[in-house]
Amino acid sequence: MIYFDNAATTKPADSVVKAVCSCMEENFGNPSSLHMLGLRAQQIMDGARKKIADALCTAPETVYFTSGATESSNLAIRGAAGTYGRRKKRVITTTVEHSSVKEAFARLEAEGFEVIRISPGENGEFNPQDFIDAADENTCLVSMMLVNNETGAVLPVRKVFTGIKRKNSEIVTHCDAVQAFMKINVKPDELKADMISMSAHKIYGPKGVGALYVRKGIRLLKQNLGGKQENGMRGGTEAVPLIAGFGEAVSRLSGNMTERTEKLEELRKYFLEKAEKMDGVQVNSTASAVPYIINISLKGIRSEIVLHFLEEREIYISSGSACSKGAKSGVLGEFGISPALEDSALRISFTHENTKEETDEFFAALEAAEKRLRR
Numbered sequence: 001m002i003y004f005d006n007a008a009t010t011k012p013a014d015s016v017v018k019a020v021c022s023c024m025e026e027n028f029g030n031p032s033s034l035h036m037l038g039l040r041a042q043q044i045m046d047g048a049r050k051k052i053a054d055a056l057c058t059a060p061e062t063v064y065f066t067s068g069a070t071e072s073s074n075l076a077i078r079g080a081a082g083t084y085g086r087r088k089k090r091v092i093t094t095t096v097e098h099s100s101v102k103e104a105f106a107r108l109e110a111e112g113f114e115v116i117r118i119s120p121g122e123n124g125e126f127n128p129q130d131f132i133d134a135a136d137e138n139t140c141l142v143s144m145m146l147v148n149n150e151t152g153a154v155l156p157v158r159k160v161f162t163g164i165k166r167k168n169s170e171i172v173t174h175c176d177a178v179q180a181f182m183k184i185n186v187k188p189d190e191l192k193a194d195m196i197s198m199s200a201h202k203i204y205g206p207k208g209v210g211a212l213y214v215r216k217g218i219r220l221l222k223q224n225l226g227g228k229q230e231n232g233m234r235g236g237t238e239a240v241p242l243i244a245g246f247g248e249a250v251s252r253l254s255g256n257m258t259e260r261t262e263k264l265e266e267l268r269k270y271f272l273e274k275a276e277k278m279d280g281v282q283v284n285s286t287a288s289a290v291p292y293i294i295n296i297s298l299k300g301i302r303s304e305i306v307l308h309f310l311e312e313r314e315i316y317i318s319s320g321s322a323c324s325k326g327a328k329s330g331v332l333g334e335f336g337i338s339p340a341l342e343d344s345a346l347r348i349s350f351t352h353e354n355t356k357e358e359t360d361e362f363f364a365a366l367e368a369a370e371k372r373l374r375r
């Protein structure tokens with residue numbers, strides 16, 4: 001099997017599976033319990049929280065566990081709007097966000113907020129000044145992703161948030177860093193981000209667990225009503241085994257990012273050379289995209305048809321413009337990719353463990369697809 005769909009999810013690492021299982025078998029206590037078993041569960045969570053905080057260069061008290069990045073972003077956006085948006089009704093985001101952010105803003109709009117959605121320019125790049133110009137004294141929140149999940153484009157979050165804070169330091173900033181965390185540098189202080197969403201299953205961790213970084217002093221209107229877990233930020237018994245797995249996933253990736261990036265850059269270069277040589281292939285990602293997400297089109301052949309052709313050969317990728325079950329998200333169009341290319345877009349997403357041999361096999365299969373399907 002060749003798995004080139006790591007932006008959708010990653011295979012949990014062996015040590016992650018072990019951490020989850022041993023927690024379920026040996027440490028099943030409720031962290032809110034006052035006895036020994038509860039204390040042990042609490043210690044496991046504290047350990048995982050510290051690992052995530054260390055990776056962000058922040059304090060453990062700023063990391064809150066959630067059920068995944070979708071919940072993190074909902075809490076960040078709706079929570080901040082609930083606190084800071086009582087009088088300030090303008091919020092700003094981009095047109096290329098993941099559905100978890102996009103829909104949270106659509107709900108705010110339905111509730112009476114003025115939502116400003118900034119698009120990339122014709123070259124597919126965002127102009128930070130567009131955000132800064134849009135921010136006024138009536139603005140309470142700006143949310144912008146760091147790495148786009150469909151193209152791998154890196155958005156100028158640091159420049160935007162720095163400019164926004166300079167103009168009006170009261171505006172709260174949120175970044176969906178799901179496709180960036182543990183892959184490129186994600187540090188709240190450098191990004192000037194007040195909140196950052198993360199997910200474990202994109203970094204060889206378990207599904208169903210994520211985290212939200214919240215800068216000290218930022219107050220969010222609680223969304224999960226219930227108990228006082230997570231320092232009162234999110235009600236509900238914590239998923240301790242998944243949190244243990246999340247901590248392990250972060251821990252095993254800590255300290256060797258440069259090495260992994262070098263491998264990925266080499267693989268991307270190799271992939272792009274092969275793509276250039278193949279007739280009918282167009283690369284949709286730009287040169288400045290991250291090395292681990294590449295969007296291409298096999299011109300004139302619908303994504304789903306190619307995807308299933310490859311699947312029969314045990315090669316797994318995503319259709320390039322899908323946020324869920326093949327539905328077109330419109331994000332590629334926002335990046336200036338034509339409707340015809342969008343219909344045939346394929347997303348290939350690597351881990352550092354993928355190889356050139358796998359890339360060779362992928363292109364051999366893609367050539368077979370081209371011959372068979374273009375008839």
Ligand code: PLP
Nearest residue numbers: 068069070098149176178179199
């Ligand atoms: N944000 C981005 C950019 C993503 O790629 C994803 C997952 O595909 C999410 C958010 C949602 O993360 P989760 O599956 O943890 O809810």
